[in-house]
Each structure stands twice: as structure tokens, then as C-alpha cells.
Amino acid sequence: MSASDSQSTDQLHFVTMQGLLAYGEALAQRTSGERFVLPPPPPPAADRLSRAEEATGLIRTFIQQAQAGLPSAEAYRTARQAVISDACGGDPLVFFAAWNRLLARGELAPLYRAPIGATQKPAHRRPVAIVPRTQLTPQLAEGRIVLDLGDDRFWLLPRDLGDRTLFLTMRHGVSEVESKTHRVGRRLANVLDADRGIPRAEAVGAALARMVGVVGQQLGYLQLRNYLDPRTFLHLISHSPNTEQLCRRITKALIRDRTDAVHPHIEATLESQDFGWVTGMEKQAEIDMAAQAFGVDAKTAKRLIKHPFYSYPGGHSFFDLYIDVIDGLHRLGRAHPGEVLCLYTHSSTLRALRIYLDPRPFREAFSEFGEYKEGQDNVVLLTLENGKLSGYSTAVGLIESERVAREAWVTVERERSQRVTLKPQRIKRLLALVSGGDFGGGGAALKELRVTGNRFGLEVFFVRHGFLGLANNWIDPVTEEDTRGMGSHASSPIGSSRFEDFKDEEVQRAAMRSLAPYLADSALVVLGGDGSLRGARAIHETYGVQVVGIPGTIDNNIAGTTSLGFHSAIALANQSIESLKATSAAMGSIFFVEVMGAGSGHLALACAYQARAEGILVNEHPDPDAYIEEIVLGTLKRTLGVPNKSHIFVVAERTPHRHHREGGVHGLVDYVANTIATWPQRREKSGHYALATATKATILGHTLRGAPPTPEDKMIAQHLAYETVRRLVEQPDTIVGCMVAYHDSNRLETIPLHAVAPKPFDWELFTRMHGTELAPDRV
Ligand SMILES: Nc1ncnc2c1ncn2[C@@H]1O[C@H](COP(=O)(O)OP(=O)(O)OP(=O)(O)O)[C@@H](O)[C@H]1O
Numbered sequence: 137m138s139a140s141d142s143q144s145t146d147q148l149h150f151v152t153m154q155g156l157l158a159y160g161e162a163l164a165q166r167t168s169g170e171r172f173v174l175p176p177p178p179p180p181a182a183d184r185l186s187r188a189e190e191a192t193g194l195i196r197t198f199i200q201q202a203q204a205g206l207p208s209a210e211a212y213r214t215a216r217q218a219v220i221s222d223a224c225g226g227d228p229l230v231f232f233a234a235w236n237r238l239l240a241r242g243e244l245a246p247l248y249r250a251p252i253g254a255t256q257k258p259a260h261r262r263p264v265a266i267v268p269r270t271q272l273t274p275q276l277a278e279g280r281i282v283l284d285l286g287d288d289r290f291w292l293l294p295r296d297l298g299d300r301t302l303f304l305t306m307r308h309g310v311s312e313v314e315s316k317t318h319r320v321g322r323r324l325a326n327v328l329d330a331d332r333g334i335p336r337a338e339a340v341g342a343a344l345a346r347m348v349g350v351v352g353q354q355l356g357y358l359q360l361r362n363y364l365d366p367r368t369f370l371h372l373i374s375h376s377p378n379t380e381q382l383c384r385r386i387t388k389a390l391i392r393d394r395t396d397a398v399h400p401h402i403e404a405t406l407e408s409q410d411f412g413w414v415t416g417m418e419k420q421a422e423i424d425m426a427a428q429a430f431g432v433d434a435k436t437a438k439r440l441i442k443h444p445f446y447s448y449p450g451g452h453s454f455f456d457l458y459i460d461v462i463d464g465l466h467r468l469g470r471a472h473p474g475e476v477l478c479l480y481t482h483s484s485t486l487r488a489l490r491i492y493l494d495p496r497p498f499r500e501a502f503s504e505f506g507e508y509k510e511g512q513d514n515v516v517l518l519t520l521e522n523g524k525l526s527g528y529s530t531a532v533g534l535i536e537s538e539r540v541a542r543e544a545w546v547t548v549e550r551e552r553s554q555r556v557t558l559k560p561q562r563i564k565r566l567l568a569l570v571s572g573g574d575f576g577g578g579g580a581a582l583k584e585l586r587v588t589g590n591r592f593g594l595e596v597f598f599v600r601h602g603f604l605g606l607a608n609n610w611i612d613p614v615t616e617e618d619t620r621g622m623g624s625h626a627s628s629p630i631g632s633s634r635f636e637d638f639k640d641e642e643v644q645r646a647a648m649r650s651l652a653p654y655l656a657d658s659a660l661v662v663l664g665g666d667g668s669l670r671g672a673r674a675i676h677e678t679y680g681v682q683v684v685g686i687p688g689t690i691d692n693n694i695a696g697t698t699s700l701g702f703h704s705a706i707a708l709a710n711q712s713i714e715s716l717k718a719t720s721a722a723m724g725s726i727f728f729v730e731v732m733g734a735g736s737g738h739l740a741l742a743c744a745y746q747a748r749a750e751g752i753l754v755n756e757h758p759d760p761d762a763y764i765e766e767i768v769l770g771t772l773k774r775t776l777g778v779p780n781k782s783h784i785f786v787v788a789e790r791t792p793h794r795h796h797r798e799g800g801v802h803g804l805v806d807y808v809a810n811t812i813a814t815w816p817q818r819r820e821k822s823g824h825y826a827l828a829t830a831t832k833a834t835i836l837g838h839t840l841r842g843a844p845p846t847p848e849d850k851m852i853a854q855h856l857a858y859e860t861v862r863r864l865v866e867q868p869d870t871i872v873g874c875m876v877a878y879h880d881s882n883r884l885e886t887i888p889l890h891a892v893a894p895k896p897f898d899w900e901l902f903t904r905m906h907g908t909e910l911a912p913d914r915v
Pocket residue numbers: 571572573574603633634635636637638639664665666667668669670671672674688689690691
């Protein structure tokens with residue numbers, strides 16, 4: 137049993153066949169209601185338990201079949217239905233017990249990676265679909281149709297729309313029976329709530345009409361075929377009346393006259409989930425009933441019910457719906473090239489789409505979008521391009537909470553600009569400090585600040601050891617002599633510090649006393665990671681210090697920029713990894729190389745990718761134990777003993793796993809060494825002598841922070857420092873209270889400190905590195 141299986145087993149140990157049958161049988165007694173029709177209850181049977189035990193074998197075969205690949209959602213549904221009719225004698229309760237028991241044992245997990253229809257996430261990076269105004273650069277816009285969606289956002293479409301299918305996907309919003317509190321699903325004929333649902337549908341319609349109007353005009357102007365005449369759209373709904381109501385409201389807004397010209401069609405792909413006998417129940421009552429049947433508390437029972445593979449008694453699972461939606465939309469797209477389809481649907485459809493569009497693996501994206509809340513976007517714009525869906529969700533017809541969030545951002549930003557007291561050409565002095573974990577390139581940035589600062593007529597001061605130095609008044613004027621040779625200095629020539637006390641107001645006030653003589657005509661430049669930028673923000677917002685941030689951290693975990701030190705750390709790691717590869721290939725040994733990055737795996741990923749390592753363990757991974765079993769051991773099983781083959785695994789420090797409480801390489805080496813020693817092929821046969829395999833750990837740790845700066849880091853540092861000084865002198869309002877961000881030498885931008893965000897882990901690169909991004913039909 138793999139580690140992920142054992143984890144599931146630990147979590148779902150209470151899920152027994154008996155419990156499942158008791159629970160399912162109790163639910164099967166429910167009778168249909170005014171608005172919903174339940175599946176018929178199965179006839180009484182005394183032998184369900186033994187039949188459910190037997191059925192598990194055939195379900196395992198079904199899983200293997202899916203793992204080998206199924207051409208479409210329909211083939212998946214047919215095979216699943218065959219399991220119910222053949223293996224379970226048509227008894228949905230037998231299936232319910234057998235399926236969910238296997239789920240609890242972790243045996244359904246292979247389905248996550250099963251190549252079913254078009255459901256595998258794409259191999260290539262999806263084109264950016266919607267961008268905010270601040271990120272709309274000429275490079276992005278080049279060769280694309282740029283549509284203004286309002287709210288300062290733009291939709292970028294390829295110029296040759298000819299073979300693309302465009303989908304406008306909307307959910308019904310608020311209905312009389314609310315999915316927040318009740319199991320609604322495809323068996324319940326729901327209608328829009330008169331007070332809230334209908335005005336919402338009208339608001340979405342009006343916003344969409346504006347958007348389509350803009351789109352139509354621009355496409356017309358570009359002499360393209362009129363893809364966006366709403367009367368020519370294919371309008372698709374589900375069985376549920378609320379989707380037809382939504383369609384009517386929206387088409388009324390889209391097409392003022394002749395709305396009778398629109399005839400929506402029912403499309404099976406758009407149906408929501410089937411909750412079987414649970415349909416219409418209050419969610420809390422469902423959980424309480426399950427808790428009682430399994431003899432556990434409600435929180436524990438919820439673990440089963442919220443699992444993506446949990447198949448509802450008499451119904452199906454969220455995973456099944458996901459397959460239907462994703463494969464179904466691909467099928468619709470292929471059937472209608474160059475057309476626009478307007479889809480009126482349910483929150484579960486949008487949830488499935490968000491999971492698919494998210495770059496993370498299914499399980500992780502599923503947890504992120506576990507609940508589809510009212511506050512989330514209600515329209516998804518999609519295109520089918522090169523046979524794959526890409527798209528972006530947007531909040532057309534914003535709901536109140538979203539509007540408030542956006543307005544709050546605008547307010548904070550206005551406050552920032554009001555806090556800028558420096559006027560163009562008025563700055564006289566510049567202070568700089570380095571904070572947090574040190575990094576390569578800091579010296580080059582400091583030197584450039586001094587050189588450019590002096591050139592612009594500024595006096596330059598350095599603060600030793602970061603915020604600690606501010607609190608202690610360790611501020612020194614800097615001369616040309618002081619910075620001689622600094623450009624190539626590793627780490628921070630003026631020191632750095634972690635100084636958690638700086639979060640205390642008392643300590644900040646001490647720092648302010650040190651800064652007092654400089655405040656009127658100076659700016660303070662803070663070089664460091666996200667924590668240091670939070671410190672900079674704190675003194676800017678509380679005391680009005682004219683700060684500017686320069687991103688510096690080997691973690692490279694700040695969105696929208698490359699951070700100083702990242703490239704230098706990779707370069708140094710590369711030297712060690714290449715040496716280890718050479719000795720590994722020669723000796724057949726296995727090396728686990730630990731790099732920093734307890735908070736983020738960008739460094740580990742970059743090191744592993746460029747070195748073509750066999751695998752990588754990072755803190756972001758949803759299940760490192762499963763990774764160790766499946767990828768680390770799985771790879772070694774194939775590659776150990778292959779002549780001249782190296783075996784390198786990069787591990788981010790403190791990545792948690794069950795082999796040691798400190799995680800990382802600790803415990804991992806022993807575990808792997810002990811496991812491979814038990815493999816039959818490692819035992820010597822007579823007349824055959826296996827290469828002795830050493831399994832070792834190398835911890836690169838802090839060497840990476842002190843790495844000599846690479847030319848690239850020095851160059852980035854100089855660009856960032858130059859831009860900082862130039863803007864402080866010429867346009868202080870565009871940089872004070874901001875971080876200066878680096879994309880490339882022609883693209884330096886500023887990001888307000890209140891908007892600094894973590895950089896998402898690059899799951900696409902991760903999957904590419906493992907060769908798992910290619911669907912089997914493309915390999
Ligand atoms: N909210 C905050 N308020 C004031 N100061 C802060 C705040 N957060 C962090 N700091 C200051 O910034 C310092 C550095 O932060 P942290 O240790 O998180 O490193 P970092 O800048 O994120 O760099 P790295 O992650 O690369 O080591 C802290 O020791 C503290 O002095």
C-alpha cells in the first residue's frame with residue numbers, strides 16, 4: 137500500500153462496509169419531494185454485505201481499465217454503469233458500499249491520473265487570457281485582439297478566431313433551494329429566487345451585454361466574421377428550470393428585440409451533480425445522519441462526504457461530474473469550431489472548470505475550490521484552442537463583496553499615493569539596508585545605489601544588519617572608497633538580520649528615532665524577501681517613511697519579479713549537483729541534495745529542472761509520502777543498476793514526510809536505502825554481482841545564500857537599483873511605498889507594497905519535468 141493510501145486509510149478508517157450499508161439503506165427510505173424525484177429504492181436483500189465485498193474485485197478491474205485510458209466521458213460512464221449492473225447486480229447500494237470502501241482504502245487514487253477523454257491538464261502553458269490594465273504590455277498585446285472588459289481588465293484573444301470555439305459560461309446564481317445549505321443537484325427542479333436570483337441574473341446579463349457589445353464592435357472593426365452576434369450563439373441549458381430562466385434574462389439583456397429568436401437546447405454536459413437519495417436534504421442533516429451511521433462525530437463524517445471520489449448513495453461523485461464537464465466541453469468545442477456558445481449552468485460546472493484551469497494537480501486544485509461560494513466569479517470565459525480549453529473566470533455582474541474588495545484596493549492605493557511626501561527633484565539623501573536571509577547580488581545593488589545616487593547628487597548612507605541596525609542607529613555615510621569591490625561581493629557586504637522584534641511598536645519607535653534626522657528629504661531602500669518588504673510596508677504606513685523595496689531572496693517567492701540571489705544560488709547548486717551527478721553515474725549511487733526553501737519550492741524546482749534530476753520534493757507537494765513511494769522509489773526501481781546512470785533527487789529543506797519529524801533529507805536516505813535493500817533484483821544471484829549502491833544526502837543549505845553573485849544577478853541588481861534612484865528623483869509618486877520588480881531589462885515595474893503577493897509554484901514545469909504533462913495519445 138502506498139503512503140497516500142495509508143494516509144487516506146488513517147483519515148477514513150471509520151468507513152466500513154457495514155457503516156456504508158446502514159447509512160445507504162437509511163437514506164434509500166427517503167421519498168421524493170415536491171420538486172425532486174429520487175431514484176427508486178432497491179428491493180430488500182440480506183446478502184448485500186457479501187455482494188459488496190465481491191464487487192470490490194470488479195471495481196478494481198474498472199480502475200485498471202480507466203488507468204489504461206478511456207476515450208471519452210461516455211466510455212467512462214458506460215464502464216462505470218456496467219460495474220453497477222454486472223458486478224453489483226444493478227443494486228446501487230452494493231455499489232455505494234463497495235466503491236466508497238475502496239475510496240477509504242485509498243484504492244481509487246489511480247483515477248486522479250487516469251487518461252479519460254480530454255480531461256488531462258494541458259501540456260503547454262496556457263496563454264494569458266485576462267490581464268489587468270497594469271500588466272497589459274505591448275508584448276502581450278502583440279498579435280492579439282484586446283477586448284476591454286471594464287473593471288480595468290482586458291481579454292486577449294488570438295487574431296485568427298476561425299477555428300476557435302468561444303464559450304461564455306454562466307451559473308444560475310441564487311435559487312429558491314440554496315446549494316449553500318441543501319443538496320440540490322440534477323434531480324431537483326430549482327428556480328431562481330425572486331428577490332435575489334432574478335436581479336442577479338439581470339445584472340450578469342447587462343454586464344455581459346456590455347462586454348459582448350465591445351467585443352462585437354472590435355471584431356467588426358477588424359473585418360472578422362461576426363462571431364459575436366448573440367442571435368447566432370448556440371444557447372445551452374440544463375434540465376433545471378433556473379438555467380432556462382437565466383438564459384431568458386440574459387438574452388433579454390443581450391438582444392433587446394426578438395428574444396423569441398433564441399431557442400435554448402438542453403445539453404447533458406451542463407447538468408449538475410447527481411446526489412441520489414440525498415437530493416433535497418439539508419447538508420447538516422446529511423452529515424449528522426452519516427455521523428450516526430458510522431459512529432463518529434460530524435467533522436469526521438464530513439471527510440468522507442467531501443472527498444472528490446465519494447459516490448452519493450444512488451448518485452455519483454464530484455469526480456464523475458468533473459469528467460463529464462471537461463470532456464463534454466471539449467466535445468462541444470470540437471463540434472462547433474469558430475462559434476460562440478452561451479452556457480447557462482450550475483456552480484458545480486464552474487467549480488470543475490476552475491479546477492481544470494488551475495495549473496495545480498487535480499487534488500490540490502480541488503481543495504482550493506472545495507466550496508463554490510457566492511463571492512466567487514460567476515462567469516467563465518473559455519476558448520478551445522488547439523484542441524484544449526483555456527480560459528479565465530471573471531466576475532461579470534460583480535456581487536457586493538467583490539465590489540467592496542476591489543474598492544478597498546483602490547482606497548489603499550489612494551492612501552499610498554497620499555503618503556508620498558517626496559516631490560520630484562527634492563530628494564537629498566538615500567539610505568539602504570539588507571534584511572532577512574542574505575542573497576547574492578545585494579552588493580551589486582548597493583554599489584549601484586551609491587554610484588547612481590551620487591550621480592544624481594544624493595548623499596548615500598548604509599544601515600548595517602537590516603532593521604536591527606535601524607533600531608540601534610547603525611547608519612553610516614558611504615563614500616566611493618567604501619563601495620570599492622562591492623559589486624562582486626557575495627552575500628551582503630553591509631550585513632543583514634532576522635529581527636523579529638521589529639514587529640513591536642516600541643522597537644519601531646526606536647528605529648524612527650534613528651531615522652528622524654533623515655525623514656524630511658530622504659528615502660529608505662529595503663533589500664530583502666517578503667518578510668522584509670512587510671517590515672518596509674509597516675514603517676511606511678505607520679510613520680510615513682518614504683520606502684522602496686528591492687526583492688532579494690534565494691527563495692524567489694515574490695510574484696511579478698525575479699528576486700536577487702535566485703540565479704546565484706542556482707549556479708552554485710548546479711556546481712555541486714553536477715559533481716554529484718558525475719560520481720553518481722560512475723558509482724551507481726543515489727544522492728539526495730537538500731537545498732533551501734522551507735517556505736517555497738521555486739529554488740528546488742529550478743535546480744532540479746536544469747540539472748535533469750530524477751525527482752524533486754517540495755513543501756508545496758500535496759502528498760510528499762506518496763511522491764516518495766511512487767516517483768522516488770518507482771524511478772529507482774527502473775533505473776538502479778543501469779550502467780552509467782546517475783540518480784539525483786533534489787529536496788527542499790523541511791519538506792514534511794513520515795520518515796523524520798524534521799522532514800527534508802532527514803530519515804529519507806535511510807528509508808530509501810532500507811527499502812531498496814529488500815528488492816529482489818538487488819539481491820545477488822549466483823554468477824551475478826550487483827554494483828554496491830550507496831544512498832547519501834548532501835545538504836547545500838546556507839552555502840546557497842552566500843553564493844558568489846552571477847553576472848545575471850549583478851545585472852538585475854544594477855537595473856533595479858538604477859531604476860529606484862531614477863524614479864525617486866524624477867517620479868517619486870510612482871515608487872515610494874512600492875517594490876521595484878524585474879521581468880527583463882526592458883520591463884521594470886513597480887508593485888505597491890500592499891499588493892506584494894507570493895509567487896505561485898510552477899506546477900506546469902513540475903509536471904513537464906516528470907514527463908507527466910503529455911496525454912498518452914500525444915506521447
Ligand atoms: N510584519 C512585519 N512587521 C515588521 N517587520 C517585519 C514584519 N515581517 C518581517 N519583518 C522584518 O523583516 C525581517 C525579515 O523577514 P523574514 O525573516 O521573513 O525574511 P525575508 O525578508 O522574507 O527573507 P527570506 O525569506 O529570504 O529569508 C524580520 O526578521 C523582521 O525584522
